[in-house]
Amino acid sequence: MATHEIFMPALSSTMTEGKIVEWLKKPGERVERGESVLVVESDKADMDVEAFQEGFLAAVLMEAGSTAPVGETIGLIVETEAEIAVAKASAPAPVAAAPAPAAPTPAAATPTPAPASPPPAPAPAAPLPVAVPASAGDGRVVATPRARKLAAQLGVALASVRGSGPNGRIQAEDVEQATGQPVSLPRVAEGTAPAMAVAAGNGAAAAPAAPAGQAFGRAGETVAFNTLQQAVVRNMNASLAVPCFHVGYTITTDRLDAFYKQVKSKGVTMTALLAKAVGQTLARHPQLNASASEAGMAYPAAINVAVAVAMDDGGLITPVLADADRTDLYALSRQWADLVARSRSKQLKPEEYTTGTFTLSNLGMFGVDRFDAILPPGTGAILAVAASRPVVVALKDGSIAVRRQMQVNLTADHRVIYGTHAAAFLKDLADLIENRPESLAL
Amino acid sequence: MAPNTPAILFEAQSPVPFPLAWDWQRRLQRRRLDDPSTPDAVLLLQHTPCYTLGRGASLSHLGFDPDQPPLPLYRIDRGGEVTHHGPGQLVLYPVLDLQRHGGDLHLYLRALEDVVLAVLQGLGLEGERIEGLTGVWLEGRKLAAIGVGARRWISQHGLALNVDGSLEGFGAIVPCGLAGRPVGQLADWLPSLTSEQVAPLLLAAFARRFGLTLRPPRPEEGLGES
Numbered sequence: 001m002a003t004h005e006i007f008m009p010a011l012s013s014t015m016t017e018g019k020i021v022e023w024l025k026k027p028g029e030r031v032e033r034g035e036s037v038l039v040v041e042s043d044k045a046d047m048d049v050e051a052f053q054e055g056f057l058a059a060v061l062m063e064a065g066s067t068a069p070v071g072e073t074i075g076l077i078v079e080t081e082a083e084i085a086v087a088k089a090s091a092p093a094p095v096a097a098a099p100a101p102a103a104p105t106p107a108a109a110t111p112t113p114a115p116a117s118p119p120p121a122p123a124p125a126a127p128l129p130v131a132v133p134a135s136a137g138d139g140r141v142v143a144t145p146r147a148r149k150l151a152a153q154l155g156v157a158l159a160s161v162r163g164s165g166p167n168g169r170i171q172a173e174d175v176e177q178a179t180g181q182p183v184s185l186p187r188v189a190e191g192t193a194p195a196m197a198v199a200a201g202n203g204a205a206a207a208p209a210a211p212a213g214q215a216f217g218r219a220g221e222t223v224a225f226n227t228l229q230q231a232v233v234r235n236m237n238a239s240l241a242v243p244c245f246h247v248g249y250t251i252t253t254d255r256l257d258a259f260y261k262q263v264k265s266k267g268v269t270m271t272a273l274l275a276k277a278v279g280q281t282l283a284r285h286p287q288l289n290a291s292a293s294e295a296g297m298a299y300p301a302a303i304n305v306a307v308a309v310a311m312d313d314g315g316l317i318t319p320v321l322a323d324a325d326r327t328d329l330y331a332l333s334r335q336w337a338d339l340v341a342r343s344r345s346k347q348l349k350p351e352e353y354t355t356g357t358f359t360l361s362n363l364g365m366f367g368v369d370r371f372d373a374i375l376p377p378g379t380g381a382i383l384a385v386a387a388s389r390p391v392v393v394a395l396k397d398g399s400i401a402v403r404r405q406m407q408v409n410l411t412a413d414h415r416v417i418y419g420t421h422a423a424a425f426l427k428d429l430a431d432l433i434e435n436r437p438e439s440l441a442l
Numbered sequence: 443m444a445p446n447t448p449a450i451l452f453e454a455q456s457p458v459p460f461p462l463a464w465d466w467q468r469r470l471q472r473r474r475l476d477d478p479s480t481p482d483a484v485l486l487l488q489h490t491p492c493y494t495l496g497r498g499a500s501l502s503h504l505g506f507d508p509d510q511p512p513l514p515l516y517r518i519d520r521g522g523e524v525t526h527h528g529p530g531q532l533v534l535y536p537v538l539d540l541q542r543h544g545g546d547l548h549l550y551l552r553a554l555e556d557v558v559l560a561v562l563q564g565l566g567l568e569g570e571r572i573e574g575l576t577g578v579w580l581e582g583r584k585l586a587a588i589g590v591g592a593r594r595w596i597s598q599h600g601l602a603l604n605v606d607g608s609l610e611g612f613g614a615i616v617p618c619g620l621a622g623r624p625v626g627q628l629a630d631w632l633p634s635l636t637s638e639q640v641a642p643l644l645l646a647a648f649a650r651r652f653g654l655t656l657r658p659p660r661p662e663e664g665l666g667e668s
Contacts, residue, residue, distance in 0.1 A: 011592075014546075014548050015547075039497055039519070041521045044496075044590065046591040
């Protein structure tokens with residue numbers, strides 16, 4: 001049981017919105033994987049948008065003829081016919097408030113706006129054919145990509161947010177309104193800005209006093225490892241059998257930061273930028289994508305960049321951005337938002353977190369200036385990314401300037417990857433980030 | 443993208459009815475979707491007289507009853523409004539994996555404009571773009587219309603350059619939905635110019651702009667008739 005969102009795709013790096021020309025499927029119709037579901041037009045170019053999952057088109061959230069921003073959810077696909085019926089049966093009047101499952105009532109610090117009738121969303125003129133509650137039966141939350149990102153940044157549990165969008169979809173504004181609620185999720189690994197910047201955007205007053213660091217037990221206790229923690233223990237122990245070494249590099253990020261500012265509004269995240277940069281560089285350095293196996297050096301068929309995410313309950317999960325070298329930046333950003341959201345709600349399929357061929361670990365958003373990472377089993381290398389910070393540097397001509405720099409530190413299995421491989425990879429990665437970050441969007 | 447990647451060139455010797463050329467494109471696109479290792483391809487041809495409408499096109503730009511068109515009328519899977527095709531107009535239909543050519547549909551439209559601008563430059567004419575109006579213009583007249591469609595980034599449709607045909611067919615429509623913007627052709631400036639002379643220039647400009655080396659189809663790559 002799952003609901004999949006169809007997003008307005010980015011047909012161009014200069015496209016901010018697209019027009020839905022035609023829905024090729026009607027709500028309720030069966031959809032095969034890879035089948036065209038709708039047609040999007042931007043300028044004189046049409047693109048068929050295909051379903052990534054098989055199932056049924058449950059809802060059209062934007063009618064043909066309407067225009068939606070890139071990344072906006074425009075339709076929903078469910079896996080079984082029964083889910084459409086369930087959705088229909090349980091659907092209140094369109095855009096009715098979504099059931100908020102076990103939502104803790106926000107403290108009265110900020111008066112909760114309880115819109116009896118939701119604000120007139122900029123919805124298409126035609127009535128929505130099918131309404132689906134925001135929480136689609138299986139506890140899955142329907143929210144816009146921007147809302148998801150904001151929720152992750154502000155540490156808001158989406159499940160407890162009341163959606164004011166079409167079919168109760170959670171909008172960014174709903175998340176903002178909900179920031180008075182107890183913070184229950186860790187901040188996502190987004191961006192390389194120091195943690196202070198994130199905290200400042202949080203409206204510091206809202207967060208209740210909480211212990212500064214997370215702990216799994218109280219003083220004087222010994223707490224058994226839970227299942228997820230046991231998995232971490234196994235993986236960490238396994239790494240002791242791997243002869244690893246570390247190679248560090250300092251990368252100037254002024255251009256990357258500037259480019260990030262440009263594309264941020266299109267839903268691009270720093271994680272996606274870094275994963276894309278790593279993916280593209282791996283394509284030119286296949287040795288870094290290889291791993292040691294009994295039979296010899298194993299070269300995977302694809303470049304799948306896994307990104308480490310800490311879970312609240314002590315688990316450590318590595319959702320995978322598959323084909324990171326070939327998938328476009330905007331699609332990667334959306335995939336990442338979706339993966340993070342579903343990893344938090346434990347809805348990832350095994351192939352979505354076990355198929356990484358290279359891992360990225362980013363602690364930059366906490367202001368960490370350097371660290372090293374332990375190699376996940378079955379891969380050859382992992383890159384630890386620290387914060388980008390202003391540094392006084394001596395330029396080639398002897399002048400002194402302030403540049404933003406971050407340290408990255410590669411952990412590699414020396415059976416497969418040698419020092420020169422690591423060095424050449426890091427040099428190319430630095431060159432891409434320092435001189436051609438714009439090419440990541442091509 | 444490696445420079446000078448091979449691409450298959452299909453060149454028709456006589457005017458082709460629109461549905462046949464459309465079928466060729468879809469077959470090439472299908473091949474490409476089924477087997478990503480298939481090379482890029484391009485069709486160069488002229489059509490027998492007809493009208494085509496983009497998927498989102500408005501019928502209000504037709505100067506005739508769509509049920510009784512003076513020429514065959516086709517609604518097709520490209521972007522854009524109504525246009526006219528006929529002999530004397532060179533039509534270039536690239537079936538490319540656009541992810542290898544920038545993965546950006548707007549850039550692709552600009553690249554097709556570049557191709558036509560280069561052809562014009564080679565003939566000593568300075569064509570121009572008009573911001574917001576895809577196509578190529580010369581002294582206020584539209585010489586080339588562009589409209590594309592893509593599936594999983596595999597393109598079809600492309601550009602139509604008016605060289606030396608009859609422009610009469612444009613009279614019954616508002617081409618591309620742009621009222622008050624006349625259509626022109628190269629022979630208006632260079633009266634002795636023929637489509638046969640422009641065809642190799644167009645192919646060369648296209649190959650250069652997209653970094654392709656054009657080659658004829660191998661027997662097993664054929665489209666039945668072309």
